[in-house]
Amino acid sequence: MTARRFSIASLGALLSLTLAGPGVADSLRLNPKAVVELFTSQGCSSCPPADALLTSLAERDDVVALAYHVDYWDYIGWEDTFGDKGFSDRQRGYAKSWGSSRIFTPQMVINGAEGVVGSKRDDVHDAIASAQLPLNVSLLAHNGMLKLVVPADAALDDASIWLVRYLDRADVVIEKGENAGKSMVYTQVVIDRQIVGVWESETGAEVKLPLEQFDISSGGGMAILIQPERNGLPGPILGAAAYSF
Template sequence: MISRPLIGLALALAANFFALGAASAEERRIEAKAVVELFTSQGCASCPPADALLTALAERDDVLALAFHVDYWDYVGWKDTFAQEAFSDRQRAYAKSWGSSRIYTPQIVVNGVKAVVGSRRSEVQQAVDGATLPLTMDLTLSGDMLKISVPPKGDLSNAVVWLITYKTRADVKIESGENAGKSMVYTQVVTGRQVLGMWEGETGADLKLPLGEVLGAPNTGIAIVVQQERGGFPGPILAAGAYEP
């Protein structure tokens, strides 16, 4: 998790500028048309195919793929090394926003509005291929400062700008539980999620993020997601992007 709050980060840390030099040839920026959130668990026997599918989707430059490891499978005999209660709560919040009390793994949510069984490759692919986001996001690197710009659109309600940190790859040997004996490769593993600011329909959003504050072990990538809320529950995602040095 990130060690200190990031609300107001753009103002509080704007002076925290480190010279990074020319952009690396390895750096990757994602301008997403689809945000794919996979709710998964190392203790779920039906999850490995969905984990592999997320890895394939993450290779696309128009898809932001994120793996939220939930903790409600931990009792089965293996404690997920990436699970957080907050991620289980996020999945429950999605279900409640759709009038449901049921959660399951593997589940994929596309752009905050469509849920699909994560192991059903054709259905997931169809949902991703048909996805669009109403706003564009411009990510510009200047030294160690990532500039985030999302234009205004007056016919949309205000939304929250989220900073999500993730680990692009992790190798795990599972010793017990339903996947005992398997050596798994997990990708796009979410490590933390914090409010960065607000996007307003009339004015848009322009923020600055000092990468030195958020990148480094275990975080190897950051995502910026603009998402509406409905009655305190997550709603449609309006814009998204990611940066991986």
Template sequence: MKPFKEIALFIGLPLLFIAMAAFSHINRQQMVSRIQQDSTTRGFAVVELFTSEGCWSCPPADALIEKLQRDNNNSQLYIMAFHVDYWDHQGWKDRFSKSAFTDRQKQYAAWLRLSTIYTPQVVINGQTEMVGSDESSVLSGIRSALQEASASNLTIRATVAGKEAVISYTGIAADASTHILVALVQKNASSQVAAGENAGKQLTHVQIVRALEQQPLQAQGQVSVGLPRDFRPGAWEVVAFVQQSATGKITQAAKADL
């Protein structure tokens, strides 16, 4: 017969681990809720996820930003998913991937002095990065960004003109060291993956960047973005943001439905 202390320890440790896991889950859920509901934050968070349908470790990161985006009431949270193309040679071509998005991730590697690029990766406000499926780090990074004071005066208006989205912006001072970038974002989509590391899986996506345009910043101006053939009004939005050319820091952001 085992001594009572050993039996108590045997029973108690699993219960302790279960309690700790439950407490951690509750804390993360509370943080997600605060991020989604808090409209009085001083700052903003531009969240860029670099992902791919060909990457086996990416679906949890996609699920995390889907959870953040679902019922998101925080107008200062801007989520974008960039599908990179360097996984396309692994047997499955991601239909949302673009080499330009891989180039953007490489630029972040230079700005943030990283030795490599990887998926899934999240970059927040162009200044901090972490593994995109690391829920605790992602939520903490967003929370920190929202708590930083900012003076964002960027306002945009988006209209559809033929085969283009035309985004007018105003409210910011011209600065030769910054650019304004405009992302055309498809809010929801899904893919049945037939090959590669996620073969057989039905993958769902949110906030998919389908096009990205940038130009030198002016006090006010317009940016035109070509619309893809599958564009349908009501299921898309544009996210505009101001980014410093030398450091990658994002200083202002705004969004509008199409």
């Protein structure tokens, strides 16, 4: 997976902006209550119900939904076309941060703080209902730039600003493995993630990214996650926003 480099610059002050172009305001998802990260695999026979559930969650205004395809089931007969070792490592990091050595699919992680079986609809909805993100994230699109502003909050720990790129839809015909013969539709498929800045609890953060650096022709969008690390492991997500192309 090839990482893209983004131009990052600090803004001197929060500007009063007019959103560029019709429909841009509708493509922004600000201050959700929950980030739902699904760890899934095309080679997992129990994953399709969770994949479908994530698709429905992505339609909610208060949820940022992301699907990470792991690679640790590839050995059973089908290599996931979106599988990535880094995504498997992210899931392992969550497990280790909770004092567990067990990972499984399908698993949904809510706000980086709680993991539930991704196919158990009631458990997922209950976890989302009680979820909350402490930071408000402002995300504005204007003149070809995406501008991010996150206020300070001295009660929280400093955190990395992650940009997560995803496809809104991918159609896959699975030829081997546990799901052999199935034609699957996957949504919110993560294809890249990287740090684009640092949020400091004492001063906040202001960042801008040029939209021309992204291949918007493939559809999908990007999510911004404010997330600290604790002893090298992912901590609870503090704030989030999403922008759809």
